[in-house]
Amino acid sequence: MTTILTRGTVRIDVESCKGCDLCIAACRPGVLHMTTDRFNQRGYRYPELSAGCTGCDACAQVCPDFVFEVWKFEEPVDLPPGLVPDAAVHRTVAAFKDDNH
Amino acid sequence: MTKRLLQGSEAVAEAAIAAGCRFFAGYPMLPFTELLEQMASKLPAAGGVCINAASEIEGINMALGAAATGARAATGSCGQGLALMQEAIAELALNELPLVIFNMARGQQDYFQATRGGGWGDYRTITLAPKDVTEAVDHTQLLFHLADLHRTPVILYGDYVIAHSSVAVDVRPLAFPPTPPKVWALDGSMTGSGRARQIWTWAQGKPNTPGPGPNRAWQTIAEKYDHIAGIEARHEVAHADDADILLVSFGTTGVFVDRVVEELRAEGLRVGAFRPVTLWPFPGAALEAASRGCSHVLVYELNGGQMVDDVRMYAADRSVVRSIGGVSQDGSGMRQGALLDAAVLRRRVLDAVGLTEGAR
Amino acid sequence: MNEREVLFTGIGGQGLQMVSKALGMAALADGREVLLVPRYGGMMRGGKTNAELTIGDPPLRALPVVTAAWSAFVMHQAFWETIRPNLRSGAVVVVNSSLFHLDVDVDEARSFRVPATDIAAELGSPMSAGFVLLGAFLAITGLAPVGAAVDAMRQLVPPYRTQHVTNNERAIEAGVAAGPALAAPAWSDLEGVR
Amino acid sequence: MTPRLISAFKPSLLQSSEHDLCPGCGHAPAWRITLDVVAELDLKPVVLAGHGCYTQLMVNSDVDSLQTLHGRAPAAATGVKRMLPDTPVITLQGDGDMVSEGLHEVLHAAARGERITALLFNNGVFGDTGGHMTATTVVGQRTKTSLDGRDAEQHGYPIDVGRLLAQIDGAAYVARGAVSSAGLVARTKRMIRRALELQLEGAGFTFVEVLTMCPTGWFVGTPQGPEYLEESMIATFGIGELKAPSAP
Secondary structure, three states, X not given: OOOEEEEEEEEEEHHHOXXXXXXXXXXXXXXXXXXXXXXXXOOOOOEEEEOOOOXXXXXXXXXXXXXXXXXXXXXXXXXXXXXXXXXXXXXXXXXXXXXXX | OXXXXXXXXXXXXXXXXXXXXXXXXXXXXXXXXXXHHHHHHHOHHHOOEEEEOXXXXXXXXXXXXXXXXXXOEEEEEOHHHHHHOHHHHHHHHHHOOOEEEEEEOOOOOOHHHHHHOOOOOOOOOEEEOXXXXXXXXXXXXXXXXXXXXXXXXXXXXXXXXXXXXXXEEOOOOOOOOOOOOOOOOOOOOOOOOOOOOOOOOOOOEOOOOEOOHHHHHHHHHXXXXXXXHHHOOOXXXXXXXXXXXXXXXXXXXXXXXXXXXXXXXXXXXOEEEEEEOEEEOOOHHHHHHHHOOOOXXXXXXXXXXXXXXXXXXXXXXXXXXXXXXXXXXXXXXXXXXXXXXXXXXXXXXXXXXXXXXXXX | OOEEEEEEEEEOOOOHXXXXXXXXXXXXXXXXXXXEEEEEOOOOOOOEEEEEEEEEOOOOOOOOOXXXXXEEEEXXXXXXXXXXXXEEEXXXXXXXXXXXXXXXXXXXXXXXXXXXXXXXXXXXXXXXXXXXXXXXXXXXXXXXXXXXHHHHHHHHOOHHHHHHHHHHHHHHHXXXXXXXXXXXXXXXXXOOOO | OOEEEEEOOOOOOEOOOOOOOOOOOOHHHHHHHHHHHHHHOOOOOEEEEOOOOOHHHHHHEOOEEEEOOOOOHHHHHHHHHHHOOOOOEEEEEEHXXXXXXXXXXXXXXXXXXXXXXXXXXXXXXXXXXXXXXXXXXXXXXXXXXXXOOOOXXXXXXXXXXXHHHHOOOOEEEEEEEEOOOHHHHHHHHHHHHXXXXXXXXXXXXXXXXXXXXXXXXXXXXXXXXXXXXXXXXXXXXXXXEEEOOOOO
């Protein structure tokens, strides 16, 4: 079963995304893809993460809506190809505000 | 000409061009921005010039220069932008230069600015406040006439209803009597003639053509504004002959007053309406006449109480004058808020005269 | 008092201001008087974009603030709450069900759900969803002639966007097909709504 | 295999990431790196903001901030810095605010060598009025007041305020970055850091211009924003340090 060497991951705040696509082109390993037929509460498509992330932080740097939280693994891990399940974070904006005491 | 569905800013731009405006300069600031857009797209085709100025101060000084050549010119902004323009407005007045200034205001809080002015010296600015887009189209053309007739800066007091809403309107050019020839206009032709002209608020003149100097020039201009005050006041009045309650408002608030007057009269209340069309000169004599015998003169303006000062100055009985408006902006601060509503006005009128809903 | 009000709401980028003007121009071409007051804020794409349109026989007595509207034209749910309180009971509410998933809590509302964004996407022109809903709205209410709305659209599309004209036309037609014909007629049930 | 956090959703000094900037707007990433630098240098600045789409970011930012009149931030900042010489002072303006309305103020603040860091988020258009021409709109760029593209014959040329400031002796550091790619974001962040360090050293007036995307005002789709920025603004103005003290 082929696996993909993955050195990092991101958590994606789906509800904050306004579907601008900038992270797709910025992602160096090209593991971010916009949904095509699913929308967040505001009616925007949003990015999904596949295996192969390097934790390079490019997506977070270009994102206008602060959608990405970027992590790096101490040791690279092998992941099955395809979507990384726990990447999407369905946080309501209100929940997000609570983080800011 | 058939009626077209035009945004107010587009209708006003066409009216200005129909009145002969050939220079416009402005800086974007909502709700004035759309008028600048319309002038940018329509003026060149009419042989005019529209400049996207780098600041309000630059914009009005460009327009002052164009006016000095005798061209019909205009500028504008909202109240905040006009605050920057005050020095230049005074300069225009004391240079006796004609200019039309569009205040597409963010509400009704610029009444003092328009009628008292924030520049230096003895001057006033004729100010017309239309109640809807149709009236704004006529006022725009009238202002270009009055500016040339009296050689003075003049103001159209609009707002987001005038600037943004679209109505079916027919922008037909209005005819006005001829205005005096602009012998004072600068074009360089008198250079070297020994009688070259100068436009300056100090009015010193030149060796062969001495001017009156600041004292006499400013006296003459002050007397001119007194003269204008006597002849250019305009107002609209309804049912004043039998009114016991007189509602006084200006600008787009007027259509709400008309609706409430109509409703309350149908319910047997003797209510009339008075609307200054020129904020300056204030139609004092007409107000005095309309308010004679009224037990209540209620001023409905969406600010902290500004026109109420003029109403008190001229009302037949000052003690019955009361303000029933108030500061009222929507969340964006760009337009009037919840007070601009017929039901609210109706309740405030009934409260003011001590009647409750359905008590009669 | 033969006047009908339409409250529009949506988010920036859906072409709502153009669609509301097209409906106003169509009504004017049909011999009626019109007052259209847009209400939009600073943020363009994604921000609130509303409009209040009143159509009726001259002389129009409408005020630039509508507080008991006959109908609603809803392109997105984000700013639905800014117009819902200003709808009268029994209002006709036509919503773009692709991006409006709330229940229409207006008493005695006659609501119609049209997946305008999906229809526009199937036509290959997602940007024309506004004109799909316009077609449906005109079919349901007969507020103004569809032909006049198409002509108005042609005049309104700016010179740098004429490539959209044919898409918008097909969108209006698709909308008309999607809207139950005269299910809530604007001009014949004068008494029905009070 | 415990992962290490590289970057949180938002900078620590941003109290809420909810804002009304359009999709694809470059102001947000530009403000993000600014707040990150302020936090990394552990500064307690006073920020003075002009009027533009970025103004709303002040409401979400946990920094002392003074909202100034359109174009007047460098003047107000002079007053703040002269009264608080040891407090870092940052001004944030757009191209409409600085290069159109307030060109007079920023040039004179530089000439006086005011020890402030002036930031310019330049997207070549008035975003919050709906996309109108400014003093930095490039030739050929379509805006609501130059519908057929800015034409030098009628509208004149854009002003490269960086080049002007680099000629002024009071200016110690003048640089221009952009946020159209992750690489440029990182490079621009280093410029902002350098400018703030020089301010703290008392080197004089420091200035960083950040070219930002405004897809709405440019009539382009959000994915085309970065490419349009590179072809229009970077092609016209260039990227890099226009003036910097020689390496210590």
